[in-house]
Amino acid sequence: xxxxxxxxxxxxxxxxxxxxxxxxxxxxxxxxxxxxxxxxxxxxxxxxxxxxxxxxxxxxxxxxxxxxxxxxxxxxxxxxxxxxxxxxxxxxxxxxxxx
Amino acid sequence: xxxxxxxxxxxxxxxxxxxxxxxxxxxxxxxxxxxxxxxxxxxxxxxxxxxxxxxxxxxxxxxxxxxxxxxxxxxxxxxxxxxxxxxxxxxxxxxxxxxxxxxxxxxxxxxxxxxxxxxxxxxxxxxxxxxxxxxxxxxxxxxxxxxxxxxxxxxxxxxxxxxxxxxxxxxxxxxxxxxxxxxxxxxxxxxxxxxxxxxxxxxxxxxxxxxxxxxxxxxxxxxxxxxxxxxxxxxxxxxxxxxxx
Numbered sequence: 001x002x003x004x005x006x007x008x009x010x011x012x013x014x015x016x017x018x019x020x021x022x023x024x025x026x027x028x029x030x031x032x033x034x035x036x037x038x039x040x041x042x043x044x045x046x047x048x049x050x051x052x053x054x055x056x057x058x059x060x061x062x063x064x065x066x067x068x069x070x071x072x073x074x075x076x077x078x079x080x081x082x083x084x085x086x087x088x089x090x091x092x093x094x095x096x097x098x099x
Numbered sequence: 100x101x102x103x104x105x106x107x108x109x110x111x112x113x114x115x116x117x118x119x120x121x122x123x124x125x126x127x128x129x130x131x132x133x134x135x136x137x138x139x140x141x142x143x144x145x146x147x148x149x150x151x152x153x154x155x156x157x158x159x160x161x162x163x164x165x166x167x168x169x170x171x172x173x174x175x176x177x178x179x180x181x182x183x184x185x186x187x188x189x190x191x192x193x194x195x196x197x198x199x200x201x202x203x204x205x206x207x208x209x210x211x212x213x214x215x216x217x218x219x220x221x222x223x224x225x226x227x228x229x230x231x232x233x234x235x236x237x238x239x240x241x242x243x244x245x246x247x248x249x250x251x252x253x254x255x256x257x258x259x260x261x262x263x264x265x266x267x268x269x270x271x272x273x274x275x276x277x278x279x280x281x282x283x284x285x286x287x288x289x290x291x292x293x294x295x296x297x298x299x300x301x302x303x304x305x306x307x308x309x310x311x312x313x314x315x316x317x318x319x320x321x322x323x324x325x326x327x328x329x330x331x332x333x334x335x336x337x338x339x340x341x342x343x344x
Contacts, residue, residue: 078322079325079326079329082322082323082326083326085289086281086284086285086288086289089284089285089288089289089292090284090288092288092291092292093284093287093288093291096291
């Protein structure tokens, strides 16, 4: 069992080798773009995760209190999650436009 | 996201280059490559529209009250869902507006999902296509607002108290102008991000992992089409509502 797992991991690692060969030279002349876009994306997705966690937590609580309203709450939850996620994606678009 | 031509674009470029040139010249636009004016997303957009027209032509010819087929059941479910949303969001005679919002839903949904099939590309992955849908929404809800409320529609922009108008007017105008922009960016960023995540994991490994993200992409496609429809309905509902005084 363990050796099989090892083989799978090895296969994944070998197949992953193309990624080490690739180097992005797109923004070599503007090094700060890379740093700032990394930090921006980290902030955006971190805060987005916090907000989504809060939304998910309170909706789970609400469904636990009142399972009858589950469908309505679930619909509102999915809608809200998509809105929160799109805020992180706005950051992504700004980065993609500046990169 | 490559710059190569998909097979459908190639087909259009080989046989329909002249009409596209004529249309582009009509609007004074010059294609980057004059011999091959079709670009991928326009070609895919037309393909999606064709697929929808053909599908619904088949569906219409098969409609029956006694023995509804599987296709009819499926689209009845879709229609009932849209109608229920319209009733909930727009409320009183919201069903009039299902035609517009529901068509947008079907178009965006098909446009999102066609990217999952190999050798095709989502037209919604490129900003002009969602921007077109968003501008259509913008025009429609403003026109409907004027049609339903007449000049009273302008009161939506001036706020509740007369002397606050100089403050409220710019805020309302900017927030209304931001609506098509946020609709556009939300849809196209979601599509691009889904594709990019799959690509990154494909570069990492070919082993099973990217499939998970493609599944996620399908889910996101459904949700984004739904959100586009819901927002369209919310905007229309806000514009046509009669303010109680």
